[in-house]
Amino acid sequence: MSPDPISKASPIVIVGAGVFGLSTAIHLAKRGYTNVKLLDKQPYHDSKYSYDKGYINKIIRAAYGSQVEYQELATDAIASWESWNEEIKSGKTLPPALLGSPPKTDCSSTTRDTIANMTKVGLRETQVVWNNPDDVDRATKQGFGFAVNPFNRKNNFGVLDTQGGFVYADRACCFALHQAKALGVNLILGGMKGTFSNFLGEANSHITGVRTADGVSHCAELMIMACGGWTPTLVPQLDNVCETTAGGVCIFQLPPDSTLWDRFAPENFPTWTYDMRNGESGGLYGFARDSHGAVKIGYRGTKFTNPQTQADGTARSIPITRWTQQSTRQLPLTAARVIKNFVQDFLPELIPCATKTRLCWYTDSFDNNFVLDFVPGVRGLMVATGGSGHGFKFLPTLGAHIVDRIEGNQNPYLHFWDWRSLRSGMKPYNNIMEGVDSERSLHRQGLTKHDSLKELRSSL
Template sequence: MESRKRIVVIGAGCFGLSTAYYLLQRGYQDVTVIDRASVLPAPDAASTDINKIVRSSYADIFYTRLAREAIAAWKDTKEWGNTYHESGVYCALSLGETYTDKAYENDVALGARVEYLSGLDAVRRVFPPTVNIAVPEHARGYINRDGGWAFASQGISRMMEKVTALGGKIIPGKPVAELMKTDGKTSGVRCEDGSVFEADLVVLSAGSWTSSAFPELSLQRNCLATGQCVAMLQLTPEEADMYRDCPVFLNFHTGFYIFPPNDDNIVKLAIHDCGYTQPLKSRKADTTVSTPRTVLSHGPDGLRIPKASLQKLRAELAQVYPELAKKPFAATRLCWYTDSPDENWVVGFYPGDPNLFLATSGSGHAYKFLPVLGRIVADGIEGTLPPDVSQRFAVDRTHATKDSTVEPEIRAHAPAQLKEEELCTPEDLLPAPHA
C-alpha cells in the first residue's frame, strides 16, 4: 500500500527534487513534483545559480559529517558530470570569532585534507602566484582541499533527470492556490489554473515562497524569506585564467565569499548575513509576510540590491583581490533564502496534520547537500530519523540560543527591511574614480 501512496511535492528546488528522488528510489510509484515557475529550473530560485559553495567546514559536527557524505557523492562524475569543482575552500580566521576555529577542529576530527595557515606567506601560497591577493601581515586561516563549488543550476537539472528516469513526474507552471482538506487533513492541492492534484501526502518545499504562498500555516517565524546580496564580475579570458585556480574564499566573520571564475569567466561574490526582508500584505490572509522580490515578480528591477550592500561587497573585494575591485560589476542579484531562527532546516510533519510534511528553510546552507538531502526527508516521512535529528528539524521545535547556532554570529542579527529607494542603479555598479 505504501508504494501506491499518491505523493505531491510542491517545489522543484533543492529540497523538493532530492526528496522526490529518494522516495522513488525507495519504491514509491506515484510521485509528482509541481512548481509555480513555467520554466525549470525556476529562474528566480535560490538553487538556480552559477555556483554554490560545497564545504564541510561547520561548527556543528552534524553538518560536517553530512557534508562529507555529500562531497563523496558529488565526486561521482557518472552521476553528476562536471557539476562539482574541487577547488578547495579557504576559510579566513578572525580574532574574536570562534565559529571558524570550531569548524577547523571538526574538519580535522573527521579526516578532511586541511592545512592550518599562519602569516602572510603561508596564506599566499594557497593562491596562484599570478594573483594579487591582499593578505594582512598577521593573517591566519586554513585551506580545506575536500571542498570547492558546484554549478548549481546544472546540479538541479541533473536531479530533475534522475527523478524522471525513475518515473517521477515534474510539472512546471502550477502555482498552488490552496491546500485541499478532508476531515481537517491535507488531501491534495488546487492550483491557480484550476487543476487539482489529489494526494495521500503533500511535501511542502516551496523555498522562500513557503510562508507567503501558504500564510494560513503561520510559518513566518520558521520560514522567513530573506534576500541576500550577490554581485558578478565579467572577466576577460586572460584575466580569468589568472584566477582560475584560486580556492573559494570564505570569511565567516564578515559573511563575504568569492568564487574562482566559471567557464564563462564570471566571478560571483556575495555576503552571507542576515539579509533583507520585504514585508507585503498577503492576498490570502489578513497578515503581512516577507515575500521574495525577484526577476519574475519585478523584472530586471528584482535583481537590484541595496546600494549599501553593493558598497560593502566592493570594499570586501578590495580586501581580497584589489585588482578586481577596480572593475565594474556586471550584474547583481537578490538571492532569497528561507531562514529559520536557529539555522537548522525545517523537516517534519506539520503539527496536527499527518498528510502535510515540510522540507524547507535551507537557511542558505542546503544546496551542497543536494545528493543526500532527500534521504533525511524520506527518513522523516517514514518515521526512521533518529530522535535527536527529528527534534533538530521539527516544525514546532524550541529554537536554540545564539551560542549554539549553526551559522556564524553575523547571521544572528535581525534582517533589514528592503526599501526600493535604496536599491542600486546601473551607475552604482561602476567603481569609484579613485578605486
C-alpha cells in the same frame, strides 16, 4: 502531525523542484514509491536552471566549526557528489561535471573548531592552516598552494578546506531532474499547469492535495511543500519558524584573453568565505570565474527582508523576482558598500569589471537548521524548507532523511529538523519576523541607482 503509514502506491505531491523538492522526489522513488508528482511553476526542463534564469554556483564545504553533525552530513554529501561526477564521466548520462575543482578557503574564527573536529575523525590533513608552515608545504605539494592566502592578507589567518569547493548549481539541478524523471517521478513544470493555486481539503486540519493555476486538482495522501522562499507565505504555520531573506550579489565580468582570465581561473583561485559571522561588515563569499568569465561575490552579513502584509493581516517576507513582480537588480547600499570595500582592499584588479548586481533569496530558520517535518495539527501536509544558506550542498542526500521522516525511521539527525519554536531565553541564530519596521527591511534600505555597481566603481 504525522500521518498514518502510507503505501508505496499512495499519491504524493511535491511543490517545488529546487534542492529540497528534487532530493525528496529522488529518494522517494529510490525507496519504491511509485506515485510521486513534482510540480513547479518554472519550466526547468527548458531553462536548465541557468544562471540568467535564476541559478548560481554554490559552495560545498565540510568545515562546520563546532557543528559536528553537519560536518558528518557534509562529508557524506561530498562523497555522493563525487559519485554523481563518476556516473556522468561514465557516459551513462549527458549533463557535464557537477563538482568544481577549487578547494574552499575560509577566513573565520570558527575554523579553530573545525580543525579540532576534523582531527577527531582523522581528517586533519584535509585542513590547511595558512600560518602553519607544515600545512602550507603539504598544500603546495598537493597542488593547492594557490589557495593559501589568495588575498595576500597581512594578518595571514585562515584555513583551506581541501574537501570543499563549489558545485555548478544549474548542472547539479539538471542532473537531479534527470534522475527524478528516470526513476519515474511525474514532472509537471512550467506555466499554469505547474503553478500552485490553493490546497484541497481543510487548510487547518486535513490537506488532500493541491489545485494548480490551470484549475486541475492533484489529489495526494501526502503534500510536501518545498517552495524555497515562497514556502513561509504558502504555509503560514511557519510564522516565527522561518522567514525569507535576501543577500546581495555582484558579478564582475572579466575580459577574455586577459591576465585576469587566468588569475581567476578555477585552477588558480579558490572558492572562499570571509568573516561569515561578523555581522553587517562581514558575511562575504565568492568563487573563481565561470566558463563565461563571470566572478561572483556575495554578501550575507545583513539578511534583508521584504515584508508584505498578507490577507490574514500578517506581514511576511516574500522574494522579489522577475517571476512574481517587477524585480530589482539594485543592491541595498549596505551590501554594495561592504562588497566594494572588500574588493578595494583585497581584489582591486576586479574594480573595472563590476557589471551587474542582484538579490539572492534564501529561507532562514531562527536557529539556522532545516525544517523537515509534518505541519502540526494538519494531516497530510509536510514542509521541506529552511535551507538557511547552507542547504544546497546536501542535494544528493537530503531526501533520504526526509523519507526517513515520512516512514518514521530511526535517524540520528532528524531531531535537528523537527518542527519547533523559539523558547524563552533562547538566543536565535537569525532574527526573523521583525516586520516592516525592521532595519533589515528593503522598505528602509537605500539602494544603488543602477542595475550594476557603476556609480560605486566610478567612486573608487
